[in-house]
Amino acid sequence: MTTGFQxxxxxxxxxxxxLLCAAFRRTLEADPVTHMLVQLPALAWAGWxxxxxxxxxxxxxxxxxxxxxxxxxxxxxxxxxxFWMLPRSxxxxxxxxxxxxxxxxxxxxxxxAPLRLSWYxxxxxxxxxxxxxxxxxxxxLAWLYMAAPxxxxxxxxxxxxxxxxxxxxxxxxxxxxxxxxxxxxxPDGGSAGDxxxxxxxxxxxxxxx
Amino acid sequence: xxxxxxxxxxxxxxxxxxxxxxxxARAVTAEGARRLHAVERTPTMPxxxxxxxxxxxxxLQPDVGGVALVEFxxxxxxxxxxxxxxxxxxxxxxxxxxxxxxxVRMFSVSFDPLRDDPMALSDYAExxxxxxxxxxxxxxxxxxxxxxxxxxxxxxIADRFDGYEHNAAIHLIDERNRLVGIxxxxxxxxxVEAIRR
Numbered sequence: 259m260t261t262g263f264q265x266x267x268x269x270x271x272x273x274x275x276x277l278l279c280a281a282f283r284r285t286l287e288a289d290p291v292t293h294m295l296v297q298l299p300a301l302a303w304a305g306w307x308x309x310x311x312x313x314x315x316x317x318x319x320x321x322x323x324x325x326x327x328x329x330x331x332x333x334x335x336x337x338x339x340x341f342w343m344l345p346r347s348x349x350x351x352x353x354x355x356x357x358x359x360x361x362x363x364x365x366x367x368x369x370x371a372p373l374r375l376s377w378y379x380x381x382x383x384x385x386x387x388x389x390x391x392x393x394x395x396x397x398x399l400a401w402l403y404m405a406a407p408x409x410x411x412x413x414x415x416x417x418x419x420x421x422x423x424x425x426x427x428x429x430x431x432x433x434x435x436x437x438x439x440x441x442x443x444x445p446d447g448g449s450a451g452d453x454x455x456x457x458x459x460x461x462x463x464x465x466x467x
Numbered sequence: 468x469x470x471x472x473x474x475x476x477x478x479x480x481x482x483x484x485x486x487x488x489x490x491x492a493r494a495v496t497a498e499g500a501r502r503l504h505a506v507e508r509t510p511t512m513p514x515x516x517x518x519x520x521x522x523x524x525x526x527l528q529p530d531v532g533g534v535a536l537v538e539f540x541x542x543x544x545x546x547x548x549x550x551x552x553x554x555x556x557x558x559x560x561x562x563x564x565x566x567x568x569x570x571v572r573m574f575s576v577s578f579d580p581l582r583d584d585p586m587a588l589s590d591y592a593e594x595x596x597x598x599x600x601x602x603x604x605x606x607x608x609x610x611x612x613x614x615x616x617x618x619x620x621x622x623x624i625a626d627r628f629d630g631y632e633h634n635a636a637i638h639l640i641d642e643r644n645r646l647v648g649i650x651x652x653x654x655x656x657x658x659v660e661a662i663r664r
Contacts, residue, residue, distance in 0.1 A: 323470070330473040337481030344489065349497035353622070412497050412622035412634045 265311050272307035275300050280362065287352060290414045290422045295429065298342060298365055305370025313375065320375055327466045331376025338368040345410035352413040379466045389437060393430050400426035498634050501620040502649040509645040513618040517576060517605030520589035525603055528644050533570035534662060535640040539621050541579035541631055542591040551635055552595035554652050559602055561659050568601055571662060577606035578616060578623050
């Protein structure tokens, strides 16, 4: 069980993440690598933490029957990620204050938070499937950004796009090494799908059956 | 609500959202959307005055009953604008050969009016064979620049070599000053075909 003190800490960290993402908006967004691989994950992480805190205050959140098996929540996450993977959305965030504001709301609350509320309810095979798909998707994007003759964002240089592709490739390889490594070196350290870092709350490790 | 219904509702909403924001899965990039909207919505473009290579003031618009081809450049550009200039030169030749040159105006518009004075513009015109009649090279007033670029949807960003990168393209403007087509710089056939119609 996590303590109230830890909860406070997580809530403060989530707020801090949101604040830092907003305060260093220009700097982070000047480069697509920090925009995609620092700011967006940090916003999602903030949402993840918020959901953890919220589900302590309202335990029914985590056990909502509507989200049995985590399917509904993970589908929200899926569409949230698809939307923010469209180069159009990224360009839009840079040129339109409305889309930028939408990013600060939707990435925490339609990606990070539902992921936190659904991930551990999902069947390990579903989790494994999603993780492997995330890896292959990163790989395809990496290849696309490095090799495609088109410029996907009007707001970023072609050179930056290629660097982003390389960064995606490195992230994909690192995640593959970490996730794959855990299977080999910690075979009893959890079920196959239970491979996210130890951010579990309430000791709730069992998935819905 | 049952999980199945929730999943169904979310799937419907999600697909609708993605369908909406990609113009029916036809444009995933801002540039793709810009080109699609040009064809489908034919938005009216700003037509500011330009200072051309001979120092004269010209309006960025087609002649009565004609069309205009507009591209954005900056004369200090080492790469894509050189290429754009060559492409415009070939295009001018092709239009003349096809008997379509009459009624067509070509504009190479600088988005760097501070550096592109008439001298720089005329150097550029000379290099690429812009005659100043059918094909003019000009720069807007600094105060008109922002509105002009945002009207066309052209995003100019600084590169790391004291220059710029932008979504370079050839814009086709009809007689009512509406943007009716956007073509890749090297899509000369596409432009000629569109003008013929």
